Amino acid sequence: MSSERLLEDFDAGKPAALARVVSIVENHRDGFExxxxxxxxxxxxxxxxxxxxxxxxxxxxxxxxxxxxxRDEGLTVGVIAVDPTSPFTGGxxxxxxxxxxxxxLDPGVFIRSMATRGSxxxxxxxxxxxxxxxxxxxxxxxxxxxxxVGQSELDVARTADSTALILVPESGDSIQTxxxxxxxxxxxxxxxxxxxxxxDRLRNDVELMLGLRKGVSFGNTPAxxxxxxxxxxxxxxxxxxxAVQNPTTxxxxxxxxxxxxxxxxxxxxxxxxxxxxxxESSGTLHARRRERMRERVMDVVERKVSDRLWKDSKTLAxxxxxxxxxxxxxxxxxxxxxxxxxxxxxxxSGEHER
Amino acid sequence: MSSERLLEDFDAGKPAALARVVSIVENHRDGFExxxxxxxxxxxxxxxxxxxxxxxxxxxxxxxxxxxxxRDEGLTVGVIAVDPTSPFTGGxxxxxxxxxxxxxLDPGVFIRSMATRGSxxxxxxxxxxxxxxxxxxxxxxxxxxxxxVGQSELDVARTADSTALILVPESGDSIQTxxxxxxxxxxxxxxxxxxxxxxDRLRNDVELMLGLRKGVSFGNTPAxxxxxxxxxxxxxxxxxxxAVQNPTTxxxxxxxxxxxxxxxxxxxxxxxxxxxxxxESSGTLHARRRERMRERVMDVVERKVSDRLWKDSKTLAxxxxxxxxxxxxxxxxxxxxxxxxxxxxxxxSGEHER
Numbered sequence: 103m104s105s106e107r108l109l110e111d112f113d114a115g116k117p118a119a120l121a122r123v124v125s126i127v128e129n130h131r132d133g134f135e136x137x138x139x140x141x142x143x144x145x146x147x148x149x150x151x152x153x154x155x156x157x158x159x160x161x162x163x164x165x166x167x168x169x170x171x172x173r174d175e176g177l178t179v180g181v182i183a184v185d186p187t188s189p190f191t192g193g194x195x196x197x198x199x200x201x202x203x204x205x206x207l208d209p210g211v212f213i214r215s216m217a218t219r220g221s222x223x224x225x226x227x228x229x230x231x232x233x234x235x236x237x238x239x240x241x242x243x244x245x246x247x248x249x250x251v252g253q254s255e256l257d258v259a260r261t262a263d264s265t266a267l268i269l270v271p272e273s274g275d276s277i278q279t280x281x282x283x284x285x286x287x288x289x290x291x292x293x294x295x296x297x298x299x300x301x302d303r304l305r306n307d308v309e310l311m312l313g314l315r316k317g318v319s320f321g322n323t324p325a326x327x328x329x330x331x332x333x334x335x336x337x338x339x340x341x342x343x344x345a346v347q348n349p350t351t352x353x354x355x356x357x358x359x360x361x362x363x364x365x366x367x368x369x370x371x372x373x374x375x376x377x378x379x380x381x382e383s384s385g386t387l388h389a390r391r392r393e394r395m396r397e398r399v400m401d402v403v404e405r406k407v408s409d410r411l412w413k414d415s416k417t418l419a420x421x422x423x424x425x426x427x428x429x430x431x432x433x434x435x436x437x438x439x440x441x442x443x444x445x446x447x448x449x450x451s452g453e454h455e456r
Numbered sequence: 457m458s459s460e461r462l463l464e465d466f467d468a469g470k471p472a473a474l475a476r477v478v479s480i481v482e483n484h485r486d487g488f489e490x491x492x493x494x495x496x497x498x499x500x501x502x503x504x505x506x507x508x509x510x511x512x513x514x515x516x517x518x519x520x521x522x523x524x525x526x527r528d529e530g531l532t533v534g535v536i537a538v539d540p541t542s543p544f545t546g547g548x549x550x551x552x553x554x555x556x557x558x559x560x561l562d563p564g565v566f567i568r569s570m571a572t573r574g575s576x577x578x579x580x581x582x583x584x585x586x587x588x589x590x591x592x593x594x595x596x597x598x599x600x601x602x603x604x605v606g607q608s609e610l611d612v613a614r615t616a617d618s619t620a621l622i623l624v625p626e627s628g629d630s631i632q633t634x635x636x637x638x639x640x641x642x643x644x645x646x647x648x649x650x651x652x653x654x655x656d657r658l659r660n661d662v663e664l665m666l667g668l669r670k671g672v673s674f675g676n677t678p679a680x681x682x683x684x685x686x687x688x689x690x691x692x693x694x695x696x697x698x699a700v701q702n703p704t705t706x707x708x709x710x711x712x713x714x715x716x717x718x719x720x721x722x723x724x725x726x727x728x729x730x731x732x733x734x735x736e737s738s739g740t741l742h743a744r745r746r747e748r749m750r751e752r753v754m755d756v757v758e759r760k761v762s763d764r765l766w767k768d769s770k771t772l773a774x775x776x777x778x779x780x781x782x783x784x785x786x787x788x789x790x791x792x793x794x795x796x797x798x799x800x801x802x803x804x805s806g807e808h809e810r
Contacts, residue, residue: 135790143785395782395789399775400766402793407761407804412754421753428749431497435749436489439756444805450761451801452794 105133109140112239117209120239124214127231138231141238146391148180148237149378150244152262154287157249159268160294163361164370165247166205171371172243173210180236181213184229184248184258212236226257227401230394233261259287261397263390264377266290266370269308271300285311289354290373296358296366308356352380410449417446459487463494466593471563474593478568481585492585495592500745502534502591504598505728506616508641511603513622514648517715518724519601520559525725526597527564534590535559535567538583538602538612566590580611581755584748587615613641615751617744618731620644620724623662625654639665643708644727650712650720662710706734764803771800 103122111119123141127134151168153161162183169179205211214232216225233244248258259265267288272295291312293305355373359366381387411417421442427433443450457476465473477495481488505522507515516537523533559565568586570579587598602612613619621642626649645666647659709727713720735741765771775796781787797804 139788139790142782142788146783146785392779392783395779396775398789399778399782399792399796402789403765403796404758404762406793406797408758411757421750424753425746425749428496428753429500429746431500434493434496435752435756436493438753439760440806442753442757443760444807447801447805447807450804451798453798453801 105137109137115240117212120212120235124232124235127235128214128216128228138234141235144238145234146237148233148241148244149264149374150233150237150246150262151374152259152265152287153245153247153268154249154256154259154265155268156270158272159270160359160361161247161249161268164266164268164292164294164359164367165245167361167364167367168243168245168371169205169208169211171367173205173208177242178210178240179212179243179245180233180239180241181211181245181247182229182232182236183213183215184225184246212239212241224405226261226397227405229258230261230398230401256287261394263381263387264289264374266292266374268292268294269304270295271298271304289352289377290370291354291356292359292366292370293356294359294361294366297360297363301358305356305358312354312356352377352384352386406452407450410452411442411446414449417442417449420445459491463491469594471566474566474589478586478589481589482568482570482582492588495589498592499588500591502587502595502598503618503728503732504587504591504600504616506613506619506641507599507601507622508603508610508613508619509622510624512626513624514713514715515601515603515622518620518622518646518648518713518721519599521715521718521721522597522599522725523559523562523565525721527559527562531596532564532594533566534587534593534595534598535565536583536586536590536598536600537567537569538579538600566593566595578759580615580751581759583612584615584752584755610641615748617735617741618643618728620646620728622646622648623658624649625652625658643706643731644724645708645710646713646720646724647710648713648715648720651714651717655712659710659712666708666710706731706738706740760806761804764806765796765800768803771796771803774799 108119108122112123123137125131127138153165153168155161165181165183169181172179205213214236216228216232229246229248233246236244244262246258246262265287267285267290269291270293291308293301293308295301357366357369357373359370361367378387381390421438424433424438424441428435428438462473462476466477477491479485481492507519507522509515519535519537523535526533559567568590570582570586583600583602587600590598598616600612600616619641621639621644623645624647645662647655647662649655711720711723711727713724715721732741735744775792778787778792778795782789782792
């Protein structure tokens with residue numbers, strides 16, 4: 103099928119065309135850039151909601167309940183699951199499976215798993231691009247579910263407009279063991295399984311940390327990017343430093359839920375609504391979306407540079423020739439890298455592609 | 457202190473100088489490239505051992521026991537913990553703390569936590585560089601501990617010469633939920649807490665998966681890189697494709713351990729010894745180390761490109777000017793990226809730095 107025909111079917115709202123376009127974009131098959139460029143002007147309408155937390159916190163159950171809630175309001179929902187333990191991606195628990203299937207069979211819901219995508223640093227970029235496709239298709243809400251453990255996964259959570267961190271009493275002892283930065287990415291906290299022992303203590307711990315965050319540790323950093331810049335590598339630091347500083351006075355609420363009993367979902371939706379209203383009125387939404395555009399361009403630039411360098415057979419052959427001397431210690435990775443770059447200006451700038 | 461003086465102290469084996477050099481390298485402070493280049497010829501002697509697995513599998517306990525075992529053999533040990541839940545990085549359980557402190561107080565052991573390092577894709581690169589520093593300092597064994605959950609963390613495991621995957625019966629039901637690729641990275645499997653119910657079943661499951669791996673799924677891919685190239689992004693794919701194909705007939709053993717009773721450690725050490733002997737005799741060690749050199753050069757190249765682009769105020773200002781039209785949909789991330797690259801050839805090649 104030609105890409106014109108495919109995009110016609112996509113425009114006509116055909117689910118098969120959507121699935122095909124998502125696959126092309128996710129796997130960077132031929133023509134994905136042209137497709138994304140065509141769809142680009144139609145993005146920006148969907149509200150992007152992130153759901154993160156440790157394995158077993160009930161993220162998928164809450165995601166399914168949110169999807170159902172939005173459907174009941176007449177809204178369409180796209181789900182992007184970036185979690186290898188998610189029931190959406192095959193790790194279904196028996197009790198949850200029926201509920202998931204109900205959601206999955208609804209034609210107003212599109213579910214995409216990106217669990218197995220393997221690429222260093224590419225997970226967040228790929229999530230942004232797939233989210234753009236779903237946005238352009240016309241979904242009203244995008245739910246991006248990711249496990250809050252690894253660094254790449256945390257970067258995925260940052261791609262949303264608004265993010266909820268789901269915790270459970272079992273994780274109470276280990277809030278401090280969550281990946282540094284996962285607390286700061288959250289706009290809303292949810293204590294799930296709130297009917298279990300330890301829920302009150304967890305809530306206290308979270309509120310204590312939020313107090314610390316507001317009062318001391320993160321006073322001067324924007325809530326969405328409260329990361330320790332000094333500990334980051336220069337490239338990333340430069341990207342972060344280039345980001346818009348958008349101070350916020352939003353105080354993240356700490357909600358309770360018992361997802362298995364469907365309790366607390368309406369309150370969570372209301373909190374997202376309040377947060378979106380805040381994002382819009384304060385100008386933070388615009389700042390976050392501009393930042394996302396900046397990240398999109400930077401992603402593409404870095405990917406193109408990698409492609410142009412590491413798909414060029416002459417460059418690879420030259421690098422291969424240098425490796426024995428690097429191994430022998432007569433040259434260093436830095437020397438070879440500098441030499442490689444000094445002779446690759448035209449390659450990187452794309453002169454060779456014209 | 458001048459960097460010459462610092463390196464003198466480093467050469468003299470002073471622990472304070474080592475700690476300082478590691479900090480400079482880890483945080484990419486001024487002069488880190490010069491230091492790494494100076495140390496580069498002295499690397500390649502240490503055996504690099506990776507320990508990975510899900511949270512709670514007992515990785516840190518086994519790491520501490522391995523360190524003690526090597527010390528008893530008269531060897532020195534460097535530990536790099538890239539695990540936010542590791543006792544080495546502050547998440548100590550009461551029962552383990554004493555043992556960890558015994559190890560930590562031994563002057564023949566150096567422990568470094570990289571738990572909080574935040575940088576997209578930078579974790580594996582940073583681990584390689586810190587490992588090089590410890591290698592150059594003269595440690596005989598490097599133990600690299602990382603949680604086997606996130607994508608970046610999995611890439612860290614790939615930086616070792618030889619990697620053990622630690623599993624526990626509790627994770628038996630969820631082998632298939634481990635991050636795709638984590639099974640393939642393992643040279644040795646350890647069923648820890650082997651005295652618990654479910655240990656036999658876990659062992660069976662692992663052996664079943666290993667059978668599948670040998671027989672069907674991964675027959676044509678090198679064990680160290682049994683990843684699905686088709687699902688990866690083009691940049692990474694190009695890097696992987698450029699890697700030496702080193703077929704191996706090593707059959708990963710499935711060992712049992714009860715780390716809290718110090719059982720199974722001697723067997724694990726023996727398995728690492730056998731694996732190293734195999735790596736050397738088959739030429740695989742040389743291939744893996746050459747691949748690590750290639751990755752080191754590629755890391756530096758990509759980091760330099762990012763630095764040169766995103767630390768250049770003119771480039772950033774130009775990018776900032778383009779964002780409104782990207783937001784408005786009159787231009788696309790791809791168009792802007794191409795334009796940015798076409799005007800950045802000299803910047804990337806480093807002409808501006810001369």
